[in-house]
Each structure stands twice: as structure tokens, then as C-alpha cells.
Amino acid sequence: MKSQSKLTHLLEIKHLVKPFSSFVHEMYSPSQNKLGTVILGVMVAAQTLISIFWINVFSGLGDGYAFMVMFPYAYIVVSYASLLIFYRLKRTNYFTFTQLAMLLVMPFFMQWIIGGFAASSSIAIWGILSPVGALLLLGTRQSTAWFVLFFVLTIVSWFMNSTFAHYAPAIPEHIRQLSFLVNVSGAATILYLVMRYFQSQTEKAMYALVIEQGKTDKLLLNILPKSIADRLKMSSDKIADMHESVTILFADIVGFTTLSAGMSPDDLVDILSDVFSRFDELTEKHGVEKIKTIGDAYMVVSGAPEPRADHAIAIVELALDMQKVLREMSKKGTGLMMRIGINSGPVVAGVIGSSKFSYDLWGDTVNMASRMESYGVPERIQVTQAAYELLKNDYRFEKREPLEVKGKGMVQSYLLIEEDVETTSSNKNPSAVPA
Numbered sequence: 001m002k003s004q005s006k007l008t009h010l011l012e013i014k015h016l017v018k019p020f021s022s023f024v025h026e027m028y029s030p031s032q033n034k035l036g037t038v039i040l041g042v043m044v045a046a047q048t049l050i051s052i053f054w055i056n057v058f059s060g061l062g063d064g065y066a067f068m069v070m071f072p073y074a075y076i077v078v079s080y081a082s083l084l085i086f087y088r089l090k091r092t093n094y095f096t097f098t099q100l101a102m103l104l105v106m107p108f109f110m111q112w113i114i115g116g117f118a119a120s121s122s123i124a125i126w127g128i129l130s131p132v133g134a135l136l137l138l139g140t141r142q143s144t145a146w147f148v149l150f151f152v153l154t155i156v157s158w159f160m161n162s163t164f165a166h167y168a169p170a171i172p173e174h175i176r177q178l179s180f181l182v183n184v185s186g187a188a189t190i191l192y193l194v195m196r197y198f199q200s201q202t203e204k205a206m207y208a209l210v211i212e213q214g215k216t217d218k219l220l221l222n223i224l225p226k227s228i229a230d231r232l233k234m235s236s237d238k239i240a241d242m243h244e245s246v247t248i249l250f251a252d253i254v255g256f257t258t259l260s261a262g263m264s265p266d267d268l269v270d271i272l273s274d275v276f277s278r279f280d281e282l283t284e285k286h287g288v289e290k291i292k293t294i295g296d297a298y299m300v301v302s303g304a305p306e307p308r309a310d311h312a313i314a315i316v317e318l319a320l321d322m323q324k325v326l327r328e329m330s331k332k333g334t335g336l337m338m339r340i341g342i343n344s345g346p347v348v349a350g351v352i353g354s355s356k357f358s359y360d361l362w363g364d365t366v367n368m369a370s371r372m373e374s375y376g377v378p379e380r381i382q383v384t385q386a387a388y389e390l391l392k393n394d395y396r397f398e399k400r401e402p403l404e405v406k407g408k409g410m411v412q413s414y415l416l417i418e419e420d421v422e423t424t425s426s427n428k429n430p431s432a433v434p435a
Helices: 002-028 032-059 063-089 092-114 116-120 123-138 140-159 161-166 173-223 226-234 256-261 265-286 311-330 364-374 385-391 421-426
Strands: 240-253 289-294 297-302 338-352 358-362 381-384 397-399 403-405 409-411 413-416
Touching: 032 063, 032 092, 032 123, 032 173, 063 092, 092 116, 092 123, 092 140, 116 123, 116 140, 116 161, 116 173, 123 140, 123 173, 140 161, 173 226, 240 256, 240 311, 240 364, 265 289, 265 297, 265 311, 289 358, 297 311, 311 338, 311 381, 311 385, 311 413, 338 364, 338 385, 358 364, 364 381, 381 385, 385 413
Parallel strands: 338 381
Antiparallel strands: 240 297, 240 338, 289 297, 338 358, 381 413, 397 413, 403 409
8 A cells, every 4th residue: 555655646746747847858859849938938937036036035124025025926826827727738829928928027017116227226127038038939020019018118117217216115235236236147147048049959950951951952963963953943943955966875684574584573673773873873983964764774865964075975985884884793693784775966855743853855866866775786885877977986886787767767877896995995086997
């Protein structure tokens, strides 16, 4: 029975201190919507301490000063009654209004009862906590009314000061000096600590915002070119550009459908992730733009969104490195081979989608690059006539028999000769093999 009674007693204590423990927790890790409430709570705690100070000071002066402690006592009772209602009923508006009103009127009433500015050592200065608390809790618009009320009460105190002073009881000089020190330094200290706390929480929020913005930017750059992402962040206008001369590459893993049929889902994703991750590194190395992957196909453009004169050469250098990557992986038993098709010409580029953005290319140049891949040869790089004209002075090619391409008729294409690629890469003006 004793243990049960002790447990009941502990539960009762826990229930009583729960509001205060919750407040302390919120003070050190407040959520965004409770930050103002925490700051107001700090002000209330400070006002409570100064009220206790006034009660002790004036009570110590004798029975003739007992009436002066009426307002500090009333403040403590009303303030903590509203605090209890707030935590019990979650009536935030009631709590906020009550605390701001008490913070505002109690210092002025105390000043009037004591005998004006001089006799009270300007105790009304504590009232400034009310509009400051309203500013931090309610925002600029609603705090204006509280500041106006503080200003009006200050003017009233000034006009009525001689009347209050006439009826002022005698306050010992050392009490007045001590009160002046407490009022000025106390109010200033509380304002500084509150503003410092508010600023620290603001800095934390801004830092978190910067971190999240960085994550968002990084995510955006994963799906859009940097210049396009920057334009999209600066303006919501439609992005659609005409590029007169670009080079497009399509690459596709040969027989991957058949190869993947015998793989587990994990192995399938792992091998594609390995291949395309290495390709992504190569696109950064050569300064070209990955557009998308479609199944086991990989699409890249050079010359868009940023123009460059050597767009065709950049794409061929990328294609050669992609072939090297696959050959290295084949040595490990993957057996992967690719067909690569390249075409040069004009395209339209732009961003589509409103919630899921996509930077894409359209035009006959894109279609023909895809056809070069489809009609290509495994482990070879096939280019169109247009691409050949841009590359023939820098690389060696062999001319193929014209290909019958659906919708295009007979199309001339060329296969890059890779045997002399090292010589070609180091010397950009070799004698081209006649096509």
C-alpha cells in the first residue's frame, strides 16, 4: 500500500510539473510555430521575478505600503491562471492576450500607485516587453496596436505625473536608487536576452533553410543542366530554345533484354547503375549534357544548352571513353557491348512538366541520331553524313553501304575507325581516310 501511495504521489507531481517541463523543452528546441510562445513565456517568467522583487521591497517598508503589492500579486495570480488554462485547454489566443495585457498594464499601474516617474524609478519601462512580445509572437501588423497602447499609457503617465506625485508616499532614497537600477538594467537585460534568443533561433532556421536549399539545388541539377536550373529558379517563364548546331549521341546495350531475363532485379539494377554512373562521370569530364536514360539506352548532347564550337569532337571523345569503360567491364565477365549512334544538326530544347521537370530535345536531328544507334554495329560508333562533315578532318572513318531508314529512305553513314584513336586524339589534324 505504501508503494502504491508513493507511486500515486509521484504521478501527481509529474502531472503538476508537466506544463513547466514542456515549456523548458520547447525553450531549448522550439518548433517554428511555438517560438513566439517560448519567448513570451520567458518574458512572463522575468516579469514574475521582478514582481516578487517589488513585493519583497514594498512589504519591507511597513504596513503603509502594503497596498502597493496588490498589483504584483494580481499579476502573478492572473498570469499563472492563464498559463494553466493554456496548457489544459490549449487556448493559445486567450493565453497570448492575457499575458500581453498584463505585461503592458501592470508596470503602469504600479508606477501610478507609487507616485509617478520619479517615485517609481520609471517602473513603467517594463511595459515595453508587451509590444516587443507581440512583435515576436504575432508579427509586425498586430504588434502595432500593442505599441500604440504602450505609447498612449506613457503619454497619460506624463500628463498625470504631477497628480500621481502629489499623492505619492515617501519612498526611501536607497529604495528609489535600487529600483531604478533594477528597472533599467532588468528591462534592458530581458530585452537583450529575448532578442538574442530570437536571433539565434532565426539563424538556426536560416541555416536549415540554406541546407535544404542546397539539397533542392543539388536535386534540381540532377535532372536539369545548371544554366537551365538557374533560369528556372529566376523565372517561371517557359524555357524553349533553338540550337542551330549540336551533336547528339544515343548508346544502347546490345542484347540487354535477353541478358536481363536471367538476372535478379537487384543484379539488373546494379549493373545498369554501375554502367550509367561511369557514363555520368564521363559526361562531366567532357563537358557534355546527359539528357536521359531510357531503359538500357543513354542519350547525351553537346552544344546545348551552352553552345560550343567543338560539340562534335566532344561527343566522339565521350563515345570512345564509353567504349573503353564497357571493354573494361567485359574483362570482368559482364559481356556487355554497345551500339553508339551520332548525329549533328539543329534541335529545339526546352523544359517540360510542372511538378516533375524534364529537359529534353526535339527535332529530326534527334530522330536520326537514334536511328544511327538502332541501325548500328555492336562495339562500333556510327555517325551520319552531317556529323561526318564536322569530324572527317579529325578522325578516320569507313564508309558504309547506304542504309534504308524508315521514313528517310537511303541514308549514308560512317563507322569510326578506333585503331588509331590514340594517335588521332593527340594529333587533331591527321590525314583523313577518304570515304
